Amino acid sequence: MRVVLDSNILARATPGKTRAAREVLLLIIQQPHTLITAAPLLTELARILQYPRVRALHGLDDIGIQTFLHAVEVGSAVVSPVSPPPIQTRDPDDDLVIATAIAGKAEVICTRDRHFFNAAVHSGCATYGIRIVNDADLLHELRSLSAPSPGTP
Numbered sequence: 001m002r003v004v005l006d007s008n009i010l011a012r013a014t015p016g017k018t019r020a021a022r023e024v025l026l027l028i029i030q031q032p033h034t035l036i037t038a039a040p041l042l043t044e045l046a047r048i049l050q051y052p053r054v055r056a057l058h059g060l061d062d063i064g065i066q067t068f069l070h071a072v073e074v075g076s077a078v079v080s081p082v083s084p085p086p087i088q089t090r091d092p093d094d095d096l097v098i099a100t101a102i103a104g105k106a107e108v109i110c111t112r113d114r115h116f117f118n119a120a121v122h123s124g125c126a127t128y129g130i131r132i133v134n135d136a137d138l139l140h141e142l143r144s145l146s147a148p149s150p151g152t153p
Helices: 020-028 039-050 052-058 062-074 092-103 119-126 135-146
Strands: 002-005 034-037 076-078 108-110 131-133
Touching: 002 020, 002 092, 020 034, 020 135, 034 062, 034 092, 039 052, 039 062, 039 092, 062 076, 092 108, 092 119, 108 135, 119 131, 131 135
Parallel strands: 002 034, 002 108, 034 076, 108 131
Antiparallel strands: none
8 A cells, every 4th residue: 555644644653653654664664665755745844843832742853753753764665746736736735745645646644623524525535546544544554454364374
């Protein structure tokens, strides 16, 4: 599965966390899945991880943040987003996520951002074969994909 994780998911997936977002990230960076990202998305994530209230949640220092960002980048297929994005939301940062998903031929955008759950955005993404899901639903799907079939040792 080819997946774009929105920055609101990646910011919850920092080391030491046991949230669904962390498990999703750890599963997506393993074969046969592919994490899709873009340089502007990594820049946005770096900015978000520096916010004082977010720092208080993840507890990473500057070196920890850089290490996490590097791990995300190395574990990703980094693409150049299509421009201009053919599907627009109310937030240019969200448009970038969609443009990255289209460029990376993603099957899924995983986000908790309510703008993505708008019917027009859903249908627009669907025309490119992209589904919008939250981290809990994607985690459930990934677990079911990796579960052994009945009767398998």
